[in-house]
Amino acid sequence: MRIVADENMPALTPFESQGQVTRVNGRTLTRNQLKDTEVLLVRSVTHVDRALLEGTPVRFVGSATIGTDHIDRQALDDLGIAFAHAPGCNARAVVEYVLQALLLACHKQGRSLRESRVGIVGLGNVGGRLADWLNALGVTVIGCDPPLARAGARTPVPLDPLDAALEADLISLHVPLTRDGDDASHHLIDAERLARLGPEQTLISTCRGPVIDNRALATRLEQEDAPLALLDVWENEPRPDPALLDRVFLGSPHVAGYSVEGKWRGTAMLHQAWCRWRGESAPEMAPPTEGAELDAPVHDEADLLALLRRAYRLHEDDARLREAVRAPDPGVAFDTLRKNYPPRHELLYWRHRGDVAAPFKPLVSRLFAPE
Numbered sequence: 001m002r003i004v005a006d007e008n009m010p011a012l013t014p015f016e017s018q019g020q021v022t023r024v025n026g027r028t029l030t031r032n033q034l035k036d037t038e039v040l041l042v043r044s045v046t047h048v049d050r051a052l053l054e055g056t057p058v059r060f061v062g063s064a065t066i067g068t069d070h071i072d073r074q075a076l077d078d079l080g081i082a083f084a085h086a087p088g089c090n091a092r093a094v095v096e097y098v099l100q101a102l103l104l105a106c107h108k109q110g111r112s113l114r115e116s117r118v119g120i121v122g123l124g125n126v127g128g129r130l131a132d133w134l135n136a137l138g139v140t141v142i143g144c145d146p147p148l149a150r151a152g153a154r155t156p157v158p159l160d161p162l163d164a165a166l167e168a169d170l171i172s173l174h175v176p177l178t179r180d181g182d183d184a185s186h187h188l189i190d191a192e193r194l195a196r197l198g199p200e201q202t203l204i205s206t207c208r209g210p211v212i213d214n215r216a217l218a219t220r221l222e223q224e225d226a227p228l229a230l231l232d233v234w235e236n237e238p239r240p241d242p243a244l245l246d247r248v249f250l251g252s253p254h255v256a257g258y259s260v261e262g263k264w265r266g267t268a269m270l271h272q273a274w275c276r277w278r279g280e281s282a283p284e285m286a287p288p289t290e291g292a293e294l295d296a297p298v299h300d301e302a303d304l305l306a307l308l309r310r311a312y313r314l315h316e317d318d319a320r321l322r323e324a325v326r327a328p329d330p331g332v333a334f335d336t337l338r339k340n341y342p343p344r345h346e347l348l349y350w351r352h353r354g355d356v357a358a359p360f361k362p363l364v365s366r367l368f369a370p371e
């Protein structure tokens, strides 16, 4: 069994014990590299479509990601190729990132997160968990998720229209990138919606770059009454617009979900799906943990931010990205940052020590609780 896998995919040992694994650059993968391949394992940088797969022996494609906008599902169906991805694999890492982003934005704007209203657009694995954690902190959350609303799904917060969520003090986007249908999210946040955001508001995006019209955002951020913006994802990755990066409060190179555990779960979920597809029982999975101690009392929001920064420092990603866009080849520099990303553990890897004031207890217990 010949397996081709993205070179940035960790924890491939279970695949290596059942096949011959070749690691490739996912960004430049071509059909020629798949001529003897039955299994293709990708991440979000590989466009998987008919042109890549037609005429190859590939029968199973796995993407170790939550998002699937890089996969042409219709083409896979037409070619009779099985597909699996990894829903929720790195959701926890993204929510930890967003919680830090919210606290940093509040600090910058001189407001308290607990007294602010947060709009969450998309209440799936990431947005739903974020809503739950913010509820636990006593924050008022305005949720927007038309597909869940239509399905009458149970959600951690009541659902409102998009325009209501966009009136919140801080807004965080968690929708898949889609281009068709009633809920299409391409340029969901366009010039007209950006014009309605004011200087006291914050816009955070960790979903996909094209959900915000980046050119319109760069123009809006030049204006005096601009909102604050924090972006992990960009149009035209790996070459985000340097003018836009200049104007955002904090930016990072699409790494909100880049925890050791999130990446590990992504590969493990594909291995389980592959086993099931082969008619074998799927092995149990549990990410490796070491349970190191993290001593961090929490009495106020500054302490909560300090606790989150013990595990991960968003400012470091911001500094690295600003340097990368000035490199001779910014696209290569962006991808190199992601390839050589320093190990970052989710909070559940640590054991928390230290006094926690009553208003913070429900959230802190969630931060360190296993799934």
Ligand SMILES: NC(=O)c1ccc[n+]([C@@H]2O[C@H](COP(=O)([O-])OP(=O)(O)OC[C@H]3O[C@@H](n4cnc5c(N)ncnc54)[C@H](O)[C@@H]3O)[C@@H](O)[C@H]2O)c1
Pocket: 066, 067, 068, 087, 088, 090, 091, 094, 121, 122, 123, 124, 125, 126, 127, 128, 144, 145, 146, 147, 148, 174, 175, 176, 177, 183, 184, 185, 188, 206, 207, 208, 232, 233, 254, 255, 256, 257, 258
């Ligand atoms: N930056 C990163 O590292 C990173 C990591 C993980 C996921 N992501 C992105 O975040 C997205 C969300 O992740 P998730 O795990 O929560 O996905 P999910 O599929 O669990 O949830 C997405 C939710 O968005 C809702 N939705 C769809 N269209 C909508 C619209 N137009 N308006 C409002 N809601 C809408 C869906 O009903 C669903 O509940 C992924 O699709 C992926 O693109 C980015």
Ligand SMILES: O=C(O)[C@H](O)[C@H](O)COP(=O)(O)O
Pocket: 008, 043, 044, 045, 064, 065, 066, 067, 068, 090, 254, 257
């Ligand atoms: O959708 C996701 O899970 C993430 O956006 C994605 O995994 C980011 O990492 P990449 O696949 O580009 O390495």
